[in-house]
Amino acid sequence: MVNSNGRITDKFFVKSFTGYQLIDVENELTPSELNKRSLLLMFQKNWDALFDEAKICPITKGQRITDTVLETFYSQMTSNIPSYCYQGYSLAHAYTLLNEFITYQNDNFQTKNTAYSMPPKAVKAKINTLSVDFDWIKNGKQMSRILKIAHQHWQDTDHYTETQIIGWLIFSAMVYGGINDKKTLVNYVNTIVELRERQPFINFNIINHVRYKNKQYGNEYTSDNLYCTQQIITGSVTMCWLIRLNDYHRKAETILTPDGRRHETLTETSTENIFRSTLAPLLRKLSIEIPTLAFMLSNSSYIWEMLPEVNVDQALVTIVKGKQNTVGLTKSPFERLLNQKYQTTEKTYKNSDFLDLEIIVSNDDDEKASPRRQPDDELDLIKSLKQRLHKNYKHQNKSKSQSNIIDDLLQMSHDSSELNYKILIRWVLSLVEKKGINNESISKYITAIGYEWLTFTKDQPLESWTTEYFEELYDEILDDMAVKDLSYPAKQLQSMHRFAEVEYGFPKVKVPLTSSQRKVRSEWFSPQLFSTLLAQLRTGIDVVEADMLTVLFIVAYRTGMRKKEILGLKYADIEGMQQGKPSVMIRPNHYRLIKTDNSIREVPLFALLKPSELLLFIKFISINGEFPKNCVTAYNPLTGE
Structure with missing residues (x-):
């Protein structure tokens, strides 16, 4: 695999129990060994090209390419590796081989201070059959063709009727806004077409509050009715059509409907009629079939998933298409959640009754x-x-x-x-x-x-x-x-x-999914139960300990932090106390390890806790932690001053 100069050649060494055996003839190699050989030669060829371009010697100790060039090399290898994997040679093996290649360069030609960083780990792509099917690419190409026609029409046309503007607004909401559930789309359009004052949020984004009645499922329960309530950021292309619609309203004499609206409330049928009538003149003259609303909703993700800076998990695609319910309940569980009655009882507690500390001290x-x-x-x-x-x-x-x-x-x-x-x-x-x-x-x-x-x-x-x-x-x-x-x-x-x-001697554990492919992990903890729990803490435990446990349960309830994340917190992890706006940093320390990089984060308590809860947190930490005692008066969350 390497010659006397330390470079990889077209010869190949096969590891055996007696050492390494040199193989010269390709037909003596197994398919896997041939694949490995071609990968190594590809690595070496591209590696040598970088050194030739930099005009430095690749086998001189300490001579190295820059980190920027190294990143370019890794990017090239990530693109090339899949086409070099055949005969069942997996991507995992190929990336392991790339690691071995860089390790070889570090061990033989670099010092401890000049060693190259290892390649980024390969992430296996997940395919969700709920959002991608065999027709997705074929239909997606049809979507791209329709979009190209629409773009040309937009460039060539200056004047639109009100119905056409609404039609293109529906089109852009699906194709660029990712609103691919029919009920959500209809109610979203009904919400935004009404002329009203809208305030920009972060980075000048406009957020619209969409709410509609749903018989089977919802996240809001009022007067014996279920509602689905969402906050949707209006996309930039949809915003352009919304501005055009508002300009049209300001210039035209618009007669309001009896309920004070500028437009009749759209239904699923009228939404489809407006959408198809908008596209019809463009597509008919090209002998292209006019797509149904269902077709657009099902295949628009082919466009918006590919937009720059869009990075969305396929599980979320199934949600925005309305194929998977999330964060809601049916009517019976909602009634139990809101109407369940709880009451405190007289009982004296020990700390162990509330909490079993499970902290493992690490090195x-x-x-x-x-x-x-x-x-x-x-x-x-x-x-x-x-x-x-x-x-x-x-x-x-x-x-x-x-x-x-x-x-x-x-x-x-x-x-x-x-x-x-x-x-x-x-x-x-x-x-x-x-x-x-x-x-x-x-x-x-x-x-x-x-x-x-x-x-x-x-x-x-x-x-x-x-x-x-x-x-x-x-x-x-x-x-x-x-x-x-x-x-x-x-x-x-x-x-x-x-x-x-x-x-x-491991503890007993029930592994999820052993009998089903579905795993539902979300559980509801009602406000009534939470307030009763806090009241119960005061009935049979010391005041100081009750404050500590109250703060602990408030943080758990409002932030969703894991138990061991809360138990592993140190006073040094609390920031913003002097401004009266505390946050906690979740990071590895002596008491708690963090398994994933994504788990390292900042949790803004000042934004998540209710004012009275935030006041209790600041007071408790100020008294018991290493913070100035006037933190509690520096900012009053009850008044905002």
């Missing part, structure tokens, strides 16, 4: 460690386990071969120092020893969860984890998987955890 080095996966030898272990399961022992019967596999797994377990490695190996060993499970099935189990288990549990103190920690772990693993049926890997995680409960 100082853990705070500085990267919270997410790093390139490592997890794939090597997975590969080694599979090789053991499929290893053929010549001149031995099946029973003897299985015995040798067990011996190999025992040796692997003995040689592993990391607990997460041992658990995976010993779990596989327990499956091998069971009757009725063949090695092919066990290999599939390893494929389903092995790599995710090893990477998500890397450097974690599993032996001291509680049920809550493991539940969060399995949620993260399953959320990271790009598979249609999550019940299969969930069952394997459950099997491995039950094994660890017996062998390693």
